[in-house]
Amino acid sequence: MTSTSRRTLLRAGLAAGGAGLLGACDPDRPAPTVHHGSGASPGGLAIPDGFVSPTGAEVRAAEASRKPGRVRDFRLTATAGKVDLGGRIVDTWSYGGRIPGPPMRVTAGEVVRATLVNRLPAETTLHWHGIALRNDADGAPHLTQPPVASGAEFTYEFTAPHPGTYWFHPHSGAQLDRGLYAPLLVDDPQETLEYDGEWTVVLDDWLDGVAGTPDAALAKLQSGPGHGEQGGEGNSDVLGGPGGDVTHPHYLLNGRLPTSPETFRARPGGRVRLRLINAGADTAFRVALGGHRMTVTHTDGFPVKPVKTDALLLGMGERYDVLVDLRDGVFPLVALAEGKKGAAFGLVRTGGGTAPKPKVRPAALNGHIVGYHELEPADSVRLDDRQPDQVIQMELTGGTTGYSWGFNGRPLTHEQLTEHLVPIRAGELVQLDLVNAAHMWHPIHLHGHTFAVGSTAGPRKDTVNVLVEETVSVLFKADNPGLWVLHCHNVYHAESGMTAALGYRK
Ligand SMILES: [Cu+2]
Known part of the structure; x- marks a missing residue:
C-alpha cells in the first residue's frame, strides 16, 4: 500500500475497517481510535449542518488553489524519556528526545508531509502554529481530527503557502508545557533581506520533571480558589497585571x-x-x-x-x-x-x-x-482597506470564581467546540473585537489565518497580546474554509475554557 492510501485511511479514521489494512503496513501499531461523535466526517466528528467540514470540497479547493509543490517528508516521534537541559536531566515528553524538537524547514509552496508517531502514554495531535493550511491538517482534536491515540500514528499533509517563522506543538491538554515543540521555518524563494x-x-x-508535571499544575489551579491566589509570582507593568498563574x-x-x-x-x-x-x-x-x-x-x-x-x-x-x-x-x-x-x-x-x-x-x-x-x-502583505463585513465581539472572561476562563462568559472544551461554532462566511472581511474584561492579560491566537492588528493597515499576526482592560480589534480575510480554533495561548487558560471555534458557513 502506498503512503497516500494509508494516509487517506488515517484521515478517514476508519477505526475498525482500517485496522486490517493498517496492520498490513504497520503490524505493531493499532489503528487510531475514534473517540467522539457520530457524524459522517471526518473520522466520526460531528460537524453541524450548514458548516464546511474539515474534509469538505471547499477545503480541498482552497488547498488546490495553493498550487502544492514538491513534497517534503518528515517523521516525528513523540516520546516519554529523559532529556538533558544542560546539566540537569529531566523526565519529560519530547519529539525524538530533543528540546526543542527537530526543526522542519521547507520553501514556501512546498508540501509538508509529516508522520507523527505517538509513543506517549496519552493521546495527542500536532498543530502547525501560524500556517494558513488545509483545515484537516490543523491538529485541533475533536474539531478537525480525532485525537491520535497512544501507540497510533497520523500523517499530516499540507502546503505551506507563506514564508516565515512558525512552529509546531500538540493541541492536547497541557502537553505544550512539556518539551513538545519545535520550529517550522518556511523560506522565501524571493528572500530580499540580506544577512550573513x-x-x-x-x-x-x-x-516538567522539576516541580511536578503540567497536568498536576493544571489540576492544582482548577481545584484552587481562582486566579490571583494561585502560583503567580508578581505583577508586570508592561502586561498591566500578573505575569502568569504558574511558577x-x-x-x-x-x-x-x-x-x-x-x-x-x-x-x-x-x-x-x-x-x-x-x-x-x-x-x-x-x-x-x-x-x-x-x-x-x-x-x-x-x-x-x-x-x-x-x-x-x-x-x-x-x-x-x-x-x-x-x-x-x-x-x-x-x-x-x-x-x-x-x-x-x-x-x-x-x-x-x-x-x-x-x-x-x-x-x-x-x-x-x-x-x-x-x-x-x-506593502506586499497589507490588507485591502475596506469596511469589515462582520464584526464579532469576543469578550475575554473568567478568573473570578474558580479557575475557569472563557469567551463571552462561556468556558468550552475541545469536545464542545462543534456545538458552539461562531459562523463566518468565505470572502468576508471579519473583524474580531477582543475585549479583555479579565484582570489578566491573554495572548489570543487564531488558527489558519493571519490577521491585521488594530486596522487593515496594522501589522500581520496570528497571536496578539490583549492586556488588562484593553480591547484589541483584529481583522482578517476569510479565505481559508473550515473550522478554526480561537484560543488563549496560555495553555492553562485554554485548558480551563478559553477556547472557541469559528466555522465557515456553507
Ligand atoms: Cu489567557
Whole structure:
C-alpha cells in the first residue's frame, strides 16, 4: 500500500475497517481510535449542518488553489524519556528526545508531509502554529481530527503557502508545557533581506520533571480558589497585571538552562537574522541583546517595514524576526520572564572576553519595547482597506470564581467546540473585537489565518497580546474554509475554557 492510501485511511479514521489494512503496513501499531461523535466526517466528528467540514470540497479547493509543490517528508516521534537541559536531566515528553524538537524547514509552496508517531502514554495531535493550511491538517482534536491515540500514528499533509517563522506543538491538554515543540521555518524563494547568518531562538518556561508535571499544575489551579491566589509570582507593568498563574522554576533558551547556555558564534561586523519564538505555556518574555539594538523585520512570520527597538515583548505563541549588526565581544541574550522571577539566557560571541553571567540584566531590557502600533506591514502583505463585513465581539472572561476562563462568559472544551461554532462566511472581511474584561492579560491566537492588528493597515499576526482592560480589534480575510480554533495561548487558560471555534458557513 502506498503512503497516500494509508494516509487517506488515517484521515478517514476508519477505526475498525482500517485496522486490517493498517496492520498490513504497520503490524505493531493499532489503528487510531475514534473517540467522539457520530457524524459522517471526518473520522466520526460531528460537524453541524450548514458548516464546511474539515474534509469538505471547499477545503480541498482552497488547498488546490495553493498550487502544492514538491513534497517534503518528515517523521516525528513523540516520546516519554529523559532529556538533558544542560546539566540537569529531566523526565519529560519530547519529539525524538530533543528540546526543542527537530526543526522542519521547507520553501514556501512546498508540501509538508509529516508522520507523527505517538509513543506517549496519552493521546495527542500536532498543530502547525501560524500556517494558513488545509483545515484537516490543523491538529485541533475533536474539531478537525480525532485525537491520535497512544501507540497510533497520523500523517499530516499540507502546503505551506507563506514564508516565515512558525512552529509546531500538540493541541492536547497541557502537553505544550512539556518539551513538545519545535520550529517550522518556511523560506522565501524571493528572500530580499540580506544577512550573513541566522539563529533560531526558542524560549520556554519549564517545570516538567522539576516541580511536578503540567497536568498536576493544571489540576492544582482548577481545584484552587481562582486566579490571583494561585502560583503567580508578581505583577508586570508592561502586561498591566500578573505575569502568569504558574511558577516555573526554570526558563530555557533552545532547551538549555542559563547555567549552561547556548552560545551563538559569528564574526564581528556581521549581520544576523534572529528568529525568536515564545514556546512558553504561561510566560511572556522581554528580550534584549546586550549592547545592541534590533531591527524588527517580521511579526509572526509576516514582513513589516523595518523598525529599530531596544527590546521586544513576546507573549506565548508570538514570533519576531529581527536583524542585528554584531559588535566585537561576547554579549548576553536575555529573555526576562515578565512579572516573574528569572530569565532565559544565551550568549552571542564574536570575539574574546569573559562571558557575562546568567544574572546579568542588560540596560536594553529597560529601553524601548516596540509596540504593535509602531509596526506597519510590508506593502506586499497589507490588507485591502475596506469596511469589515462582520464584526464579532469576543469578550475575554473568567478568573473570578474558580479557575475557569472563557469567551463571552462561556468556558468550552475541545469536545464542545462543534456545538458552539461562531459562523463566518468565505470572502468576508471579519473583524474580531477582543475585549479583555479579565484582570489578566491573554495572548489570543487564531488558527489558519493571519490577521491585521488594530486596522487593515496594522501589522500581520496570528497571536496578539490583549492586556488588562484593553480591547484589541483584529481583522482578517476569510479565505481559508473550515473550522478554526480561537484560543488563549496560555495553555492553562485554554485548558480551563478559553477556547472557541469559528466555522465557515456553507
Ligand atoms: Cu489567557
